[in-house]
Amino acid sequence: MDPVTTTPRSAPRSAGPIAWGVVATAALGALIVAGSRKLAHFDAALVAYTFSVLFATFGLTYRYAMWLKRPPTDFYWRRGWQVFLRRGGRGGRLGRLAGLARHAVSDLALNRFIFARDRLRGLTHVLILWGCLLAVAITFPLVFGWLAFESEPGDPGLYRVIVFGFPAFAFPSDSVLAFFLFHGLVWASFLVIAGVMLAMRRRMREEGAAALQSFVEDFLPLILLFAVSLTGLMLTASYTWMHGYAYDFLAILHAVTVIFTFLWLPFGKFFHVFQRPAQIAVRFYKEAGREAEPERCARCGHGFTSKMHSEDLIEVERRLGFDYRIDPGKAGRPDHYQRVCPPCRRALLAAAQGAAWSGVRGGTLVAPGAAPAHVNPGLGEGPLGRADAENFHG
Amino acid sequence: MPVPADRHFYLDPARCIGCNACVQACSECDTHKGVSMIQLDFVDRARSTQTVPVVCMHCDQPTCAEVCPADAIKRTEDGVVQTARKARCIACNNCVLACPFGVPKMHDEANLMMKCDMCYDRTSRGLKPMCASVCPSQALFFGTREEIEALRPASRPVDGFRFGAQVITTRVRMLVPKSFAEPLLAVTAPLESAAAVEALDPLLANLYQESES
Amino acid sequence: MADPIPASRRERRTPLDPLPDDPFGPHPAWSAGVRLDTGVEPDRIVDTHCCFCGQQCGIRLKVKDEQVVGFEPRYDFPFNRGMLCPKGIKRYLQGAHPDRLLSALERDEAAPGGFRPIAYDRAIERAAAEIRRIQEAHGRDAMAVLSGASLTTEKAYLMGKFAHMALATSNIDYNGRLCMVSAGAGNTKAFGIDRAANPWSDILGAELIWISGANVAECAPITTDYVWQAREHGAKVIVVDPRLTPIARTCDLFLPIRPGTDVALFNGVLHLMIEHGWIDREFVERSTVGFDDVARHVAEWTPARTARTTGIAEPAIRQAAEWWGTAKTSFLMHARGIEHSSHGVANVLGAINLVLASGRIGREFCGYATITGQGNGQGGREHGQKCDQLPGGRKLADPEARAYVAGVWGMAPEDLPQPGVDAYEIFRRIERGEIKGLLSICFNPLVSLPDSDFVRAMLGRLDFYVAIDFFLNETARHADLVLPGSLHEEDEGTVTTAEGRVIKINQAIECPGEARQDWRIVQDLARALGRERGFTFAGPREIFEELRVASKGGVADYSGISWEKVERQQGVFWPCASDDHPGTPRLFEPGSWNVVAKGAGPYYFPDGKARFNVAAYAPPTEVPDAEYPLILTSGRLIGQFLSGTQTRRIGPLLDMDPEPFIELHPNLAEHLGIGDGTWATAETRRGRLTLRARVVATIRPDTIFVPYHWPGQRSVNRLTIAAQDPISKIPEFKACAVRLRPATAEESCAAAEVSTPSRRPSLPMAGG
16 A cells, blocks of 8 residues: 655745755766766767766755755754764764764665664665665766776777776776676676565565555565666677677667666655665764763653753654643643653553543552553563663663 | 555553563564564553553554654555654654654664554454454454444543643544543643542552451 | 382482573573564464463464464454463464474483483383383382373373273372362352353353452453453452452452452351342242351351451452342352362352352353363363263262263273372372372473472382473473373364363374374373273274263263364353253253253252352461461462463563562561562471562562462472362462561572573564
């Protein structure tokens, strides 16, 4: 079943994001012109690819900027940089720089958190991620004319690499390096196809996945990746073993799949690639929160999050149009429901329902005040980890 | 497939015996097998055996989804607020801290919020959720309005809750007595009123004291 | 007395608690692999029932590659309609378990865990040789059999037949001795029949529900829904318990009774009923005998005296009497709380007197029942594994019954042994050297019998002990031979639920390794003994067919029940004496016919009338004194079952309560200086026990509670008293004198050493 987005209480204005999109697209355009030496190294046959990437750049920048305007994203964006750049804190700014590198490797490059969800799922994701990255790293410079190969004038067996218009190193065209380099996209497609196969298998057989997945959100991206990889491989097969049989047709087919993928990039599931780095900001925010003053539950007194997070959320909720304020002005009582910890919220719910029943049927209620406790103290069914234990003071 | 519009989840925490059947059955559900999503707490074990089971209430305007910076929480057309999209969730904890019912759980190793999705793999196929299927006291009930009316003639469902100045309406309903006149359940009332609630101790109250004789 | 211990046994060292690396566990199991994989399509889904308590909820088991990998609610079974407690939900984890016995084992001190595997056939031969040797040297009664009520009715019948016919020993008894016998004896004395008088559906329309000594929420969780459903239609609920259990929290009137004084309360309430004229005189006149004697007896039970004795405030007693006295419909339930007493039968009779005086029985929504504790607590107590019993609820001492059953079995009545002794007495006879050999199945007396240090010593005195089980339970660790039996899901047969409903257990998977169905093992033993005749059944169905014949004409008449009928009707309530009879959900309906009264009346006596019995109060065998000033009571937890052989091996259940504890009231805790969660030591005249304190206001301040599911150092039954009811022989688990203090540093260290909090190593998650 397809999801419906909840109605945002205040739609952010889109003028700014459009401007950001234009700026980013123009910047990329300028870089293409500069990097290809005024299009000298630009391959006209690839112009459609170039324009689709330019469009994707506009779309992604626009969407990213829109995304940052949402109150919760906005506060994480600002707070993320604030806590990262602040003086002091554990390890200092240098320590956080090292932390950034560590998190980037662990989260973004190695996808450790996905392996923690499920090992096979982690493998699936890493295969697709690195397949795509490899392909992008090879094709984008070629398409933009930032990378070109020329036969060395004096030695036809030697290739000279031109990077951003500057001649770089040369290598023999029949070397092992050449074989790996020129077949880079083949290796990339192998990685992607393996990953797509694993992902498809999961989506086909798992009941939980089956209940929630939708075609556009979950299958289309896999189909696109598969189509791009397969048509690319067929091109290679055509010129390597079949004397270019149906090469033109395949080239158009490949171009169509790639261009569609790029045009769709800002709108569909692939946008998560650009959202994911926010996770690192969250990590810094949480670290800073742990060092700062805790918010103590107004009912049971347990510290359950940082005062900073609590205050930020109160502001975010206000901007979103929620009003969880409680009788402001009366002393000795919380001014905001946000200051009540999650277990006490559940206890209050039970108390409210029980109070409704009191006098109607027998049984007694407990006066609220004490700390609720998980009925099942075992780690397996109780708090799911450190953060959960903090939230639930387990 | 959507969850049928006439099927609803009814909660009656007063019935709960804290047996853990919901917790154990929850971890057998195919959407999150091995991890239990339902919340079950002793309200104050030192003084009472009272327990409270809380499933996701599936708000019409879910605070958790609104405060999510990553757009990871979606409410489907059938009114079910789905658990975090795995591709998007960045484990920021906003939803956990903002949910007025205290429902979501944070699985930090996996960098993922997880919460009750009304056993979507079951309810979207016309089956009852795991917890409501097994609940021995039927504090958790899933079915039609006609069924609950026939089974609980003294009860009435409420789907509005007040937290301070905020009113939240939900797809999941809470059972209150027919005689309960309020349209909403005022969850934060004890935090607002100055009067201390007298807790009766039914054990000591009915205990024989030597002076009686 | 000559030293009865053979040299080979004297050198044994079975530690109180197994070492951490013991190969037989208990190791807690969690879902993993195929059981966590949400993409697995089960090969089949088998409709069956839960393997634990007497409610026998319907459940569906998912099977993949001959392994039970999960469950589905069984919505179509009328008793529970999909409902289950956590034990049923996670029971599948007992299968494919690392501790599962996959071969026969022979005692070997040098081997890890103290046992080495041997070939099954050799084990059977050796067991038979030892049994023959013992019986030839010391007489047939020197061999004893301990059986259990978690076995199917077919197996329970076979065990009785095996003991009485193949072994020809008097000494067979079963673990229902710790569970059902007080209620059984009381019901037989009052009604002439031992079965719940009503199906649970009669709870639903009752105006008043009286629950005495039954922790319904934890021990019979599904019954909670019946109670709540009745309340939703206006019923009031009275709960009598020393602890404010979850069902008591929500009741209308809670009577916090002093343990062991239940009959005083019943007598006091009857006193008030008589005083206020709340007696159904017409019913008493027409359908009962003995009321006047009882009325005379309860005259002395004034409210003031009742209050003093029971520890309940007098107004509460008066309120209860008024509600009970004036109700139009009612349902009274009780369980081990009143039955586990040295006057358990008197307690039960006191309860029945209240029911009879109200006249509210044998009609819709007017009911009475004991809540049977064990899976087949009902069926397992009807067909001959009780020490004085023959199939069909017949008496072993009754010549007519002997002649009939001997005829069915094809043997001479005089070859049937005479009645033997109860399960605890068997251990006393071991002490006296009268019993030399033991065969046990489905019974873990070292954990479940009181004063278990004595039981442990007696296990060491046996000449030969062979145990049948699927895990190496704590008692079996003292065995010479262990034969690998079957799990519930590996065999089929019938059981009879707490309601008296005969239901069908279906086989889901085959036994793994060398393990096999218990009835095969017993028949193999009979064959190896050369006493094969009568033990050549091809399967449980053939056993059931013989059981039908053997029970025909008895009170527990199964002759009209067939497996097909059970499946067709979703269970058949006995008695059911002919093929066209639908079964008897409700007993004692006016005008009903039964085999004893033959139309004279609805009760199972020749005159067809129910019996009032004078239920005299006597204090528990051991009452608090200056030295031991508190009362110790024991009981169950929702996540554990009986001696924990299965449930202590299921990780998610152990998670709920990883450890036993001492529950005490904050007033008492303050007085003794014991803090919540600190180590406390309880001492009785039998032994000492150090556990963590759980300080809660939901228990009487003069009483402490300890759950009994744990063995060794953590076993409360090392403290309990071996006093028994003179009629039912049930032990007094629910009341003995105890003293409590903060544990010393040494005791805390020792206790912490065996404390093994359950922790799942990491967080597996399917569908990432």
